[in-house]
Amino acid sequence: MRIPQRAGERPPKFRSLSVGVALGIAVLTHCAWARATIVERVVAVIGERALLWTDLMHRATPSRIQIRMQTRDPNMISVQEQEMYKEVLDRMIDDRLEEQQADKAHISVSSDEIDRAIDNIINQAQATQGRAVTKQDVLSEIHRRGMTEQEFRDELRRQILEGKLLELRVRPRVRVTEQDARSTYQRFAQDTREQQSVEVRIIALRVQRQAEPREFKARMALAEEIVRRARSGTDFCALVQQYSDDITTRATCGSRGPQAFSTLLPEIQDAVQAGKAGEVSDPVGVHFGPDEAIVVVMPLGAAKVPPFEDVKNEMTQRALVDALERGRKQWLQELRRKVYIDVRL
Numbered sequence: 001m002r003i004p005q006r007a008g009e010r011p012p013k014f015r016s017l018s019v020g021v022a023l024g025i026a027v028l029t030h031c032a033w034a035r036a037t038i039v040e041r042v043v044a045v046i047g048e049r050a051l052l053w054t055d056l057m058h059r060a061t062p063s064r065i066q067i068r069m070q071t072r073d074p075n076m077i078s079v080q081e082q083e084m085y086k087e088v089l090d091r092m093i094d095d096r097l098e099e100q101q102a103d104k105a106h107i108s109v110s111s112d113e114i115d116r117a118i119d120n121i122i123n124q125a126q127a128t129q130g131r132a133v134t135k136q137d138v139l140s141e142i143h144r145r146g147m148t149e150q151e152f153r154d155e156l157r158r159q160i161l162e163g164k165l166l167e168l169r170v171r172p173r174v175r176v177t178e179q180d181a182r183s184t185y186q187r188f189a190q191d192t193r194e195q196q197s198v199e200v201r202i203i204a205l206r207v208q209r210q211a212e213p214r215e216f217k218a219r220m221a222l223a224e225e226i227v228r229r230a231r232s233g234t235d236f237c238a239l240v241q242q243y244s245d246d247i248t249t250r251a252t253c254g255s256r257g258p259q260a261f262s263t264l265l266p267e268i269q270d271a272v273q274a275g276k277a278g279e280v281s282d283p284v285g286v287h288f289g290p291d292e293a294i295v296v297v298m299p300l301g302a303a304k305v306p307p308f309e310d311v312k313n314e315m316t317q318r319a320l321v322d323a324l325e326r327g328r329k330q331w332l333q334e335l336r337r338k339v340y341i342d343v344r345l
Contacts, residue, residue, distance in 0.1 A: 043089060045342040046096045051089070056345075060088045062146030089345055095158055097335045098165055107164050109157045117156045162328075170327040180319040181312060188315065189305045194262040198272060201236060201254035201298040206245040209292055223283035223294045230280040236298055245293070255300070271297040 044051040067080045102108070118135060125133040142152045203226055205219050226243055230236050237253040244250055261269065271281040281297040308315070 041344075043343070043345045044093060045340070045344075046093060047100075047339050049096065051092055051096070056085060056089055056092065059092060060085060063088065065146040085345060089343065093336075093341060093343075094332050097332060097339065098158075098162055100339075101165055101169070101335065102161055105165070105168060107161065107168070109160045109164075113160055114153050114156050117160060166324055166328055170324060170331050174320065174323045174327050176316060176320045176323055178312075178316075180323065181315040182308060184319040184322065185308050185311065185315045188311075188318070192305050193269075193273070194260070196261055197258040198261050198264070199255055199258045199300040200264065200268065200272060201240070201300060202246065202249065202268070203236075203240050203244045203254055203296040204246040205243065205294045207292045207294060219294055220283060223296055226296055227280055227283060230296065230298070236280070254298070268295065268297055271295075272299045275299055 041053045042050045043053050043056050063084045064081060067077055067084065071077060071080075118138065121138055122133050122135060125138065139149055139152070142149065147155070203223075205223055207216055207219050222243070226239055230239055240254040241250055244254055246254070249256060261272070264272065265286050267284050267286045271284050275281050275297070277299055279298065283294045283296060286293050286295055
């Protein structure tokens with residue numbers, strides 16, 4: 001169980017948030033010297049129940065606080081808040097539909113279940129931070145996000161209720177195969193490579209784009225000779241000094257330091273993935289601005305991705321979570337088609 005992200009909270013894009021609002025009520029108060037207007041209005045109607053603007057504003061308070069902490073630009077605040085209100089309202093509509101389904105199935109959440117969820121959050125925080133975490137620490141973090149303790153418990157109740165409904169209505173529909181796990185692993189491996197940094201040593205031999213075939217052939221022959229010498233034990237840094245046309249990296253043994261894998265040229269990415277740390281690649285053709293080049297690559301810290309078999313259980317669980325989320329969205333769409341919903345935001 002995680003500490004709930006309140007609707008609209010940035011940076012994470014929150015889940016769906018809320019229900020709808022109906023009915024518009026305007027109360028106009030006059031006094032001798034001034035005139036104040038208090039406006040209540042319906043923002044959505046779900047079946048025969050209305051969601052009011054004040055309901056939406058109350059649920060969105062932490063999100064508004066977060067947005068205003070991130071920027072002082074009034075135009076940016078306005079744009080972000082409008083998007084946030086739509087997302088919060090959408091989640092509130094989902095919540096109302098789930099509550100209706102819970103009532104029909106006689107599903108409820110007890111105070112003890114919420115207390116256990118808080119204990120789980122405390123235990124997870126302790127394991128992550130490596131220090132003792134108290135309930136007060138958790139509540140302090142919740143207050144910092146703009147939530148009261150009761151709002152925190154209400155959010156946990158919604159999460160627990162949704163979990164029970166998913167297990168009852170969605171889980172029986174979901175089947176996860178090994179192929180699903182492998183597809184998840186491929187996405188995981190790609191993300192890992194792109195997010196991790198890697199240091200690469202490169203010897204670059206420039207080739208004019210309009211070079212004659214014999215010139216290119218000569219440069220390729222030189223690159224192959226450099227590879228042969230490097231693999232035979234010649235110091236790579238000495239080869240960089242002697243042959244590399246990239247003068248900016250001659251003093252650093254052909255390295256630009258740790259870089260995000262995703263920033264490397266595609267051909268160099270392929271060479272890094274195909275080799276091991278400390279191995280010298282075959283010559284690789286790349287484009288450098290107006291010129292072309294033949295490069296020899298020596299990865300020092302290739303992005304490490306564990307074999308599928310080592311993380312199979314984790315990938316299967318991730319695939320299940322993804323499948324459940326897709327199933328949840330499909331189930332909610334089915335519910336929406338069966339209920340009158342009028343969004344007036």
